[in-house]
Amino acid sequence: MTNNNSNPYFLSKESLGIDLERAFPALEKSMTADIAVIGGGITGVLISYFLAEAGIRTILLEGRMIGDAATGRNTGFILTGTVEHYSRAKALLGAEKAKRLWQITEDNHRIISEIISNEKLKCEYRKNGSLILGISAQEGTELKATYADLIADGFSADYLDEAACTEHLHCDQFTGAVRMQKDGEIHPVKFVQQLAGILAKKGIPIFEHTLVENFSSDETSDAVLIETDRGTVSCAMAILATNAYTAKLQPRLKDKIVPVQGQAFVTEPLDEMIFEEVIYANFGYEYWRQLQNGRFLVGGFRENSGNSVDNESESGNPELIKGLFEYFTSLFPQAKSAQISHAWAGTMGFSQDGIPLLGAVPGSPNVFVCGGYTGHGLGFAGSLGKMAAEMMIDGTSQNSDLFYSQRFAA
DSSP, X not given: OOOOOOSOGGGSHHHHSSOOOOOSOOOOSOEEEEEEEEOOSHHHHHHHHHHHHTTOOEEEEXXXXXXXXXXXXXXXEEOSSOSSOHHHHHHHHOHHXXXXXXXXXXXXXXXXXXXXXXXXXXXXXXXXXXXXXXXXXXXHHHHHHHHHHHHHXXXXXXXXXXXXXXXXHSOSOOSEEEEETXXXXXXXXXXXXXXXXXXXXXXXXXXXXXXEEEEEOOTTOSOEEEEESSOEXXXXXXXXXOXXXXXXXXXXXXXXXXXXXXXXXXXXXXXXXXXXXXXXXXXXXXXXXXXXXSOEEEEEOGXXXXXXXXXXXXXXXXXXXXHHHHHHHHHOGXXXXXXXXXXXXXXXXXXXXXXXXXXXXXXXXXXXXXXXXTXXXXXXXHHHHHHHXXXXXXXXXXXXXXXXXXXXXX
8 A cells, every 4th residue: 555645636637637726816805796605615616606697796715726625625426315324314304304305415416417517517427326335234224224215205226135235346245235326426626616617707706815714794784794815805695615614714603513534545547447336335434436547536434533633634644544445455355456546634514413504604694604514515515505595595495494504503
């Protein structure tokens, strides 16, 4: 096992074909807008896209470069559902709420797919399905119940028993699996950067290397003043699309969206193609896919970090990366010859109940928040980006009650 590059693969020249460079200027003056979007990752760019489609004067502010933070460090899975298996989600949330959440994530994939098609984005998109794998008897039992519940509620899914898993993956360590036929994958950085380029051509001002330091808004104010390290933006409304870093700007959400670090690595290409689908295993703690160029992309191991990591650090933990590689290659020994080429960490935003937050920040009705995806950002960002735009324009959106941002208030 080697690691010669700590740069996230999706941000690397090997992946992008060019060195990552600034595409947009920094804010150097005071400006006005109807709505300011803070955060230039997948969520912020999608919200800006839907606002622009509605004719809203929008400004997008990013402290680094577009897609350079968590977006560039995720694995590009477009999954159905939440962090919990469907059967468990129904028990925890209730059948009606769980079904609506799963439908929203199905709609999310359709929304993202339509944007890719309509805007002719070249982002390595494939609708190749996913496998949710069990590694214990308990998880195998849950997955069998999940399959039955999904079918009963009208979702498309397949079930693989232990023998079918062994035959499909040439590995006898799995106790069962659910295949979600409508899931898929993209290159997240190509998606977000190309979409941002389209927004710029439509006249949406985008500013990189513009760090938001403060904003002022309260229950009596009809405007928001955003202060950056370079200039100010005065707007009627703003939305924080900053996920794990939301509490830095809004301390009231400190225990509502919590940063959690995950490890990931990419290997050199392997000629043999082992995996057809994107894969989640061990209740989502480990996950992997084989890229179209033969490289393995593997993430997870946060359950083994304890208090040994800085959850906001983007530096990979060598011991956890080593453990993750050994775990993966113990399941698939044929991957041992594919040495690690890139290894890194990324910071995810986890909510208290595994469901994202969307809505006004407590005490600031003109400032919204959209985040807390609990590792499923690409599974929600299309639907919630559209929903966020509708809520800020019209004051409401169908199913927005599921993501009520003040549901954890004392």
